[in-house]
Every structure is written in C-alpha cells, then in structure tokens.
Amino acid sequence: MSHSNSPPPTGQQRDAAILVTGAGGEMGHGLLSALWSTQGRRAVILALDVRELAPEIRAHCDHSFVGDICDHALLERLLAMYEITEIYHLAALLSTRGEFAPETAHQVNVGGTLNLLHLAAEQARSHGRTVKFFFPSSIAVYGLPDLASKRAAGDVGEDQHCEPHTMYGCNKLAGEHLGRYYAQHYRKLAKDRIAHPVDFRSIRFPGIISAETMPSGGTSDYGPEMIHAAAAGRAYCCFVRPDSRIPFMTMPEAIDSTMRLMSAPKSTLRRTVYNVASFSPSADDFATLVRRAFSASQISFEPDLGRQSIIDSWPESCDDAAARAQWGWVPQHTLATAFSDYLLPRISSRYPQTKPDAQTA
Ligand code: SER
Numbered sequence: 342m343s344h345s346n347s348p349p350p351t352g353q354q355r356d357a358a359i360l361v362t363g364a365g366g367e368m369g370h371g372l373l374s375a376l377w378s379t380q381g382r383r384a385v386i387l388a389l390d391v392r393e394l395a396p397e398i399r400a401h402c403d404h405s406f407v408g409d410i411c412d413h414a415l416l417e418r419l420l421a422m423y424e425i426t427e428i429y430h431l432a433a434l435l436s437t438r439g440e441f442a443p444e445t446a447h448q449v450n451v452g453g454t455l456n457l458l459h460l461a462a463e464q465a466r467s468h469g470r471t472v473k474f475f476f477p478s479s480i481a482v483y484g485l486p487d488l489a490s491k492r493a494a495g496d497v498g499e500d501q502h503c504e505p506h507t508m509y510g511c512n513k514l515a516g517e518h519l520g521r522y523y524a525q526h527y528r529k530l531a532k533d534r535i536a537h538p539v540d541f542r543s544i545r546f547p548g549i550i551s552a553e554t555m556p557s558g559g560t561s562d563y564g565p566e567m568i569h570a571a572a573a574g575r576a577y578c579c580f581v582r583p584d585s586r587i588p589f590m591t592m593p594e595a596i597d598s599t600m601r602l603m604s605a606p607k608s609t610l611r612r613t614v615y616n617v618a619s620f621s622p623s624a625d626d627f628a629t630l631v632r633r634a635f636s637a638s639q640i641s642f643e644p645d646l647g648r649q650s651i652i653d654s655w656p657e658s659c660d661d662a663a664a665r666a667q668w669g670w671v672p673q674h675t676l677a678t679a680f681s682d683y684l685l686p687r688i689s690s691r692y693p694q695t696k697p698d699a700q701t702a
Contacts, residue, residue: 344394345404357384358423361402362410362457363432364388367554368477370398371596372429377401379600384426387419391432410453416460425464427473427603430457436481436509436651438558443508450512451519458523458539465538475603476520476543478614480588481510481560484654491653496660499545499616506654507560517543521613542602543614547588547621547659549595550679552687560651564589564627568684571631571638572692580645583625586657590619590672591679598670605668612667616659619672620679630680634697 385403439446461472484504485491520541548561570577664670
C-alpha cells in the first residue's frame with residue numbers, strides 16, 4: 342500500500358530519492374520534518390513504516406509505503422522505481438520489547454539492517470554513486486558488568502565496554518559492524534566489486550525525550566513517561582530506582598546531530614560510529630523537575646528488577662569528543678533548559694487541560 346503527495350515516477354527515469362524507514366516512529370516524526378524543510382533538496386522523500394502514517398507525518402514526505410523492512414519484494418520494488426541516494430534506517434524493535442522476543446528482535450533489527458545495506462550497495466552499483474546511510478545506534482551497545490563498574494567508568498568512549506546485556510544492544514552493535522563492512526569491505530573477493538558502495542554514518546543515541554511523541558518498548562522510557570504522565574494529569578510509577586543515571590537528550594538535539602553528521606564532509610570523519618552527549622540526570626532529578634513544574638503530579642518508584650538491570654548496565658555518561666571535533670556536535674541543553682526551553686512550552690499544547698505551574702524549571 343502506498344500514498345503520494347507528488348506524481349508517481351513515470352517509469353522512464355528514476356527519481357533520486359531519500360528513503361526513511363521506521364518513518365512513523367518517534368525519530369521519524371522529527372527527521373521527516375527536518376528533511377522536508379531542507380533548502381535546496383534535490384531528491385524526493387520516501388517514507389516506509391509497518392503502519393499507515395499519521396496525516397501530519399505523511400505531509401512531510403513525497404510518497405509513503407506501508408510495509409516491512411524484511412519484505413525483499415517491497416525493497417526490490419523501491420529499487421526499481423527510485424534511484425535511492427540516501428537512507429535513514431530508523432526502524433527497530435527497542436530494548437525492553439526485544440527481551441520478550443529476542444529472535445524476532447534479531448530478525449527485525451539485524452535482518453532488516455542487512456536488507457537495507459544490501460539495497461544501498463545494489464543502488465550504488467546501479468547508479469554508480471555511493472549511497473549515504475544513517476544508522477541510529479544506541480548506548481545499549483555498552484554493557485558494564487555491575488553498578489560499581491558503571492559508577493567508576495566515567496565518560497565511556499566508543500571503543501570501551503562494548504559487551505551489551507540486551508538483544509537490542511547486540512543487534513545495534515551488529516548493525517554498526519555490518520555498516521562498516523558494507524562501507525569498507527563489501528564483496529572483498531568479487532571481481533566486479535565496487536569500492537565503498539555505502540557511506541555509513543552512525544550515532545549512538547542516549548535516551549531521547551520528545552515533547553510531541555511518546556516512546557514505546559524502550560528501557561529509557563521512564564524519563565519521557567514521567568513528564569508526559571504529569572502533563573496529562575496522570576500518576577506515574579517509575580520502574581527504576583531514583584538514583585538510576587543514564588544519558589538523555591531532547592528530540593531536537595537528536596535530529597540536529599543526525600543532520601549535522603549526514604552533512605559533514607566525508608574527509609573530516611575518522612570513525613563510522615560516534616557518541617553524542619547532552620545531559621545525564623538521575624531518575625530522581627527528572628522527578629524533582631517534573632514535581633516543580635506540575636505541583637499536582639504523583640510520582641512513585643517501584644523498580645522492576647529486570648529493567649533496572651538493563652539501566653545499570655548502561656553508562657552514566659559518554660565521551661563525545663570525536664563528534665565535537667570531527668563534525669561540530671554541540672549539545673543545546675542541560676536538563677534544566679530542556680524542561681524550561683523545550684519540554685514545558687511544547688508539552689502543554691499536547692495536553693491543554695493541564696498547564697505547568699511554572700515555565701521555568
Ligand atoms: N531508548 C532505547 C531503549 O531504551 C535506547 O537506545 O531501548
């Protein structure tokens with residue numbers, strides 16, 4: 342099934358296209374609107390998701406397709422219809438959901454990524470130009486053995502502690518390696534190989550908080566869930582201990598970092614995978630700011646041992662020196678300004694019945 346905002350390709354010549362998978366998800370929402378408003382865009386935007394897109398998301402792409410990234414026939418069809426120049430592969434099953442169905446998570450997260458990388462490489466072969474590929478990786482690729490090691494670790498660098506405890510983390514690490522393989526070594530021994538068919542770029546995101554959308558199936562979800570519950574006037578029971586600390590950023594920072602990395606000249610990039618860091622609050626820091634903004638909020642803590650163990654294996658903070666030096670990454674927020682300048686002003690339009698008591702956190 343597909344939907345179009347512009348005429349479908351005539352079949353005589355393929356339109357240059359940017360493909361976004363998982364377009365209906367939290368990041369897809371923000372990324373499509375950023376891509377759509379890019380000045381001087383020379384390619385049509387294709388959105389792919391397993392579910393029909395909401396009209397406000399569909400407004401930010403030329404053509405949308407409902408389908409599965411594991412469906413080879415659908416990907417072949419896209420390949421026949423368009424000259425894909427860039428792929429943003431956002432579709433994934435997150436860390437909490439993945440622990441209930443690890444093999445399915447592997448099929449979607451690794452199988453799907455392999456299909457998209459193969460599509461990118463075949464596109465490069467057919468039009469003779471490297472295809473740019475963005476892969477959102479995650480702090481879930483890290484695995485600290487216990488809480489004492491996590492607290493002692495400090496800012497964790499990209500090459501440290503890559504021993505994930507979740508299937509999602511294993512899948513993201515596998516995706517990073519597959520991307521590096523397709524970028525640098527694909528079909529090493531084939532006579533007709535083309536060198537560097539894929540320009541693979543990846544960011545290991547922390548937990549992401551959006552004022553507009555809610556995450557689902559992740560383990561960092563307690564941050565956004567706490568604030569959305571308070572804004573909606575609902576009580577919230579947090580599934581991790583108050584002292585739990587992992588890195589977070591706002592959705593606009595996540596989108597900005599993606600756009601910056603993708604527009605950086607290739608010659609400045611020394612890595613394929615980068616940490617980005619913004620702020621690293623404890624769950625209690627979140628609760629304090631939420632209570633300050635919504636005095637009627639009711640927040641309690643009832644740790645779930647399984648989900649807590651996942652959070653305890655993720656670093657407290659990450660070293661993002663390479664991103665800062667090589668492509669100009671700069672965080673925009675502290676936790677306080679994320680509340681005062683982004684979350685509180687925007688979230689009230691989603692829940693107009695509950696107004697924050699104060700716009701400053
Ligand atoms: N937000 C993701 C999760 O919790 C981590 O990247 O699964």
